[in-house]
Amino acid sequence: MEPTAICISAVLERCGLQAGEAVVIAGPGPIGLISLALAKASGVRVAGILGRSSAEGIRFEKAKELGADFIVNIDREDPVKKVLEVTEGRGVDMLIETSGGEQAISQAFEMVRRLGRVCAMGVSGKPQVSIPYDRGVFKGIRYDFCFSSSWTSWERGLGMISKGLLPVEKLITHKLPLEGWEEAFRLLESRQAAKVILIP
Template identity: 35%
Template sequence: MKGMMDAVIKTKAAPNSMEFASVPIPEIAPDQVLVQIKASGICGTDHSLFHWNAAIANSYKLSYPSIFGHEFSGVITEVGSQTKDMAVGDRVTVNPILYCGQCSYCAEGIINICDNRPFLGTDYDGGFAQYVAVRAQNIIKLPDAVSFKDAALMEPLCVAIHAVERVKPEFGQSAVVIGPGAIGLLMLVVLKNMGVGNVIVVGTDADKDRLETAKTLGANFIVNASEEDSVAKIRELTGGKGADVILDAAGHQTVVEQAVQMAAKGGRIGVTGLPAKPSELMMTQIAMREISIVGNRAYNLKNWFQACNMIAGGLDVGPIATHVLPLKDWEKGMDLLDQKQGLRIILEP
């Protein structure tokens, strides 16, 4: 055994059953590398699993003790005998989808909907620890220009890139992002960097600080749906036409219902949020106005290289990492998210 390491572990299938503990440093298989983690982000999934949201928890095959965390970066400290082009000291981030590489979806490069896709940080131990064992083919090497903190934001940036690509925005079109959390604000950044025209970000009273952040990140308009009718306001801001592209990053069942009312004829609605309840939609209206509703899950392989190149090329994702805490203060990070303070909380083991 290599020794012990600090980690945050989920001890049982119940709310709040996580603790800071000392556990064995993982042994690696011949096709794996050992990564010493330098930065690890707390995702909304991690937050939901901490509080034990049953709808999300039942989507994974969890075993206990379990180490969450799937947005992380670090340095390779050990390489398996069957790995290629990997070396101790390499600065890396990690694609947490352990895609099979053999199904028809993997053959098309759409690993996000692979038939057999265990996930680091749920099905296997993840990044809320000092070390993690990772399959070598899931490693993405980092350019020197990309910091560990920014690299820990690369996974949510991939989510945003994939979602934006799926709704196919065009130069000068109008776009709405509903939900100004980390993913929603990264969607905003991606849209602005693509040359989309007006980008409008919609939130609620609970998102006031995040809406202000949206302004600093380039939103043309912000809308507080707690204070005004968001559908009417989007119509007004688009000259009565409605928005060409709408992205749901909120995950509430009413969002797509509202998005249909906000959309222009031929509008495209991308669904990234994961509501716990079904939405009610008038399909006649969707058909008559040729509105498309597109589901988005995670990211494809190419999105990792896109995200890496964008950050290395100067894309500023730094404002998304609002707090940096030592790993032992993980519970403070969860408290901040409970209070809707901050966006991505970064833990440093």
């Protein structure tokens, strides 16, 4: 539930994703996949997801299950070109950055439309990341840094899940006995899983 509350706090409460908007999510990990599910539940016009070759297989498959309108392997295809093609040259209304990858952080400024928004949740793990500052100023991009959740996001998330509006169960890729905890960590570290449940 906590990752869902974090996504609701960032994507809906802080960054204000609206029905009818075009959105792309950078990073197909659990936070990115939940953000995709939220976007689809919110009635966006188009929702895509970007990831590296390591996401091929389970994570891209989960993105398809959750309704991604397009998926880009950024190791094989230019994400900026694809996003502009899908949006007929306009760019997305919001880019949700969950990867913390320097390439995605920088390219966000090319994928977002003029006066669009970047909703940043990904942690880079670096003391500093370079961004095309002037490009952001000239396009009037709003950049929101988001962290943690609020009690309202927990309440909203529980309501959405209980009403079947947010299919978070689709993120579960493996169910293992409690003794299989080491295998669970191995699957998560190797990105061969989205979410793993340990059953006592």
